Amino acid sequence: MAESKESAKGLHIGFIMDGNGRWAQRRGLPRTAGHTKGAQVFQDMVKYCKQLGVEAVTFYAFSTENWKRPKSEVDAIMRLLKEYLRRAFDYKKEDNRIIILGDKTPLSDEIKKLMAEIEEGTKDNKGMTINVAINYGGREEITHAARALARRVAEGTLDPDQIDEEMLAGELYTAGQKDPDFILRPSGEKRLSNFMLWQSAYAEFIYMDVLWPDFTRKHLDAAIEEYCHRSRRFGGI
Numbered sequence: 001m002a003e004s005k006e007s008a009k010g011l012h013i014g015f016i017m018d019g020n021g022r023w024a025q026r027r028g029l030p031r032t033a034g035h036t037k038g039a040q041v042f043q044d045m046v047k048y049c050k051q052l053g054v055e056a057v058t059f060y061a062f063s064t065e066n067w068k069r070p071k072s073e074v075d076a077i078m079r080l081l082k083e084y085l086r087r088a089f090d091y092k093k094e095d096n097r098i099i100i101l102g103d104k105t106p107l108s109d110e111i112k113k114l115m116a117e118i119e120e121g122t123k124d125n126k127g128m129t130i131n132v133a134i135n136y137g138g139r140e141e142i143t144h145a146a147r148a149l150a151r152r153v154a155e156g157t158l159d160p161d162q163i164d165e166e167m168l169a170g171e172l173y174t175a176g177q178k179d180p181d182f183i184l185r186p187s188g189e190k191r192l193s194n195f196m197l198w199q200s201a202y203a204e205f206i207y208m209d210v211l212w213p214d215f216t217r218k219h220l221d222a223a224i225e226e227y228c229h230r231s232r233r234f235g236g237i
C-alpha cells in the first residue's frame with residue numbers, strides 16, 4: 001500500500017466490474033449471488049481508492065446492452081442498485097462527490113429520485129469523485145452530446161464551425177472531469193464493451209484474470225504498479 005499510495009495520487013481509474021455471473025456459476029450459485037458479492041467489492045474499492053488519494057473512480061455497473069439479460073437478473077441488479085444508492089448517503093460524510101453516468105430515462109422513479117438526491121447532496125464535496133455508470137453506453141453518451149449541440153444549432157445559438165472537442169466533451173456525462181488514466185478490466189475479457197469510448201482515447205488498459213467478486217486491494221496495488229511502468233506519450237516521443 002505504501003508504494004501504491006504515492007503513485008495513485010491524482011489518478012482517475014475506470015473499473016469494468018466484470019465476472020460476477022461466472023463467479024457465482026462456478027460455485028453452483030445463482031448469478032445474482034455474484035452481483036451481491038461484486039457490490040461488496042465495489043464498496044471496498046471505493047474505500048481503498050479514497051485511502052490511496054485517487055482523484056476519481058468510475059465504476060461500470062450496468063450497460064445500455066445489459067437490458068438484454070433475463071428480467072429476473074435485471075431486477076436483482078436494480079434492487080442492489082437501490083440498496084447501494086441508499087447506503088451512498090453515508091458517503092456524504094466522507095466528502096466524496098457522486099455522479100451517475102448514463103441515460104436515466106428508463107430507470108424507475110424511485111431510483112431516479114435517489115440518484116437526484118445523491119448527486120445534489122454531494123455536488124459541492126471536494127473529495128474523491130465517484131462516477132457510477134448505470135444504463136451507460138459510450139455510444140449513447142456521444143449521441144446524447146451530439147443531440148444537445150444540434151439543438152443549439154437549430155435554435156440558432158451555435159454555429160457548427162464553433163464545435164470543437166472541448167465543447168463536445170462538455171456535453172458528455174463526465175463534463176469537467178479528467179479522462180481516465182487507466183481502465184481496469186478483470187474477468188479475463190479484453191474489450192471495452194462500450195465503456196468510456198471518448199474518454200479512453202489515451203487511457204492505459206489493464207486486463208486481469210480475476211473475476212470481479214474475487215478482486216482485492218492487492219489486485220489494485222498490482223494494477224497501479226503495472227500502470228506506473230507504462231510509458232504514456234500521447235502521440236509525442
Ligand code: IPE
Pocket residue numbers: 017018019020021022023061062063066077187
Ligand atoms: C458484470 O458481471 C456485472 C454486469 C454486467 C451487470 P457479469 O454479470 O457480466 O458476469 P459474467 O461476465 O457473466 O461472468
Ligand code: IPE
Pocket residue numbers: 016017018019060061062063066189191193
Ligand atoms: C460490461 O460487461 C458491462 C459491465 C461491467 C457493467 P458485460 O459482461 O456486459 O460485457 P460483455 O457482454 O462481456 O462484452
Ligand code: MG
Pocket residue numbers: 018019020
Ligand atoms: Mg460479463
